[in-house]
Amino acid sequence: MExxxxxxxxxxxxxxxxxxxxxxxxxxxxxxxxxxxxSYVLLRVGATTWPHGYxxxxxxxxxxxxxxxxxxxxxxVMSWASLAMKDIRKYRVYMGSTVALACVxxxxxxxxxxxxxxxxxxxxxSTFLAIYFTLTGLHGLHIIGGIIVNCYLLGPGTRMWxxxxxxxxxxxxxxxxxxxxxxxxxxxxxxxxxLL
Amino acid sequence: MSLKAFHLLFVTASVVLAFGFAAWAFEAYSSRxxxxxxxxxxxxxxxxAGLVVYGVRVRTKLKGMGIQ
Numbered sequence: 587m588e589x590x591x592x593x594x595x596x597x598x599x600x601x602x603x604x605x606x607x608x609x610x611x612x613x614x615x616x617x618x619x620x621x622x623x624x625s626y627v628l629l630r631v632g633a634t635t636w637p638h639g640y641x642x643x644x645x646x647x648x649x650x651x652x653x654x655x656x657x658x659x660x661x662x663v664m665s666w667a668s669l670a671m672k673d674i675r676k677y678r679v680y681m682g683s684t685v686a687l688a689c690v691x692x693x694x695x696x697x698x699x700x701x702x703x704x705x706x707x708x709x710x711x712s713t714f715l716a717i718y719f720t721l722t723g724l725h726g727l728h729i730i731g732g733i734i735v736n737c738y739l740l741g742p743g744t745r746m747w748x749x750x751x752x753x754x755x756x757x758x759x760x761x762x763x764x765x766x767x768x769x770x771x772x773x774x775x776x777x778x779x780x781l782l
Numbered sequence: 783m784s785l786k787a788f789h790l791l792f793v794t795a796s797v798v799l800a801f802g803f804a805a806w807a808f809e810a811y812s813s814r815x816x817x818x819x820x821x822x823x824x825x826x827x828x829x830x831a832g833l834v835v836y837g838v839r840v841r842t843k844l845k846g847m848g849i850q
């Protein structure tokens with residue numbers, strides 16, 4: 587039996603099923619990160635003193651990481667556009683670049699964490715550090731999730747391109763929507779944690 | 783919302799961040815006098831301007847490819 591609405595939009599929702607699914611998932615993610623951002627605001631407003639992020643955190647490293655993530659979103663869209671142009675070779679180059687940039691982000695984040703631990707700065711050290719490690723750690727887990735999905739779409743998942751190219755293109759679009767959400771979370775995290 | 787629309791929204795947010803960061807770095811330079819922050823501010827301004835150009839071009843290009 588064929589699964590309906592994997593390519594063409596459902597008449598009642600106006601989108602194909604995977605896209606509806608990812609938006610419902612992203613809505614739950616908004617609630618998850620929204621709750622943590624709200625906790626951050628409440629903790630900060632309620633605190634008598636609160637350190638400025640730039641006094642404890644490495645701004646140049648975080649800036650490089652921001653540029654890396656923005657670039658990875660560009661390569662993600664390019665990989666999807668390459669499939670729309672039926673160019674699987676370009677798709678592989680762009681998707682490979684997206685995965686590589688995500689790994690660069692995690693390596694830089696690892697250096698940042700290592701520097702904190704070397705200076706004895708652990709989540710238990712202060713409320714600021716606790717919320718910093720919670721938010722960036724959860725974001726890092728989402729990056730790892732994106733790497734796993736993108737690696738699948740770059741490797742074994744590519745087989746679908748031969749049998750059902752339109753559906754495969756839609757899968758890449760859905761992965762791209764998730765990737766953009768994760769990057770958008772960082773666009774909020776960076777100023778909130780590092781600059782304010 | 784398609785990936786194209788979400789990408790344009792993301793680029794817009796990135797442009798706001800780039801110019802906002804440039805303003806923060808300029809302020810940090812004027813109040814604390816750190817030379818590195820001035821460089822960061824200038825690079826951020828350039829990056830933001832580059833993103834504006836990219837956003838306009840990618841919108842036109844994806845439209846030309848028939849991607850909604």
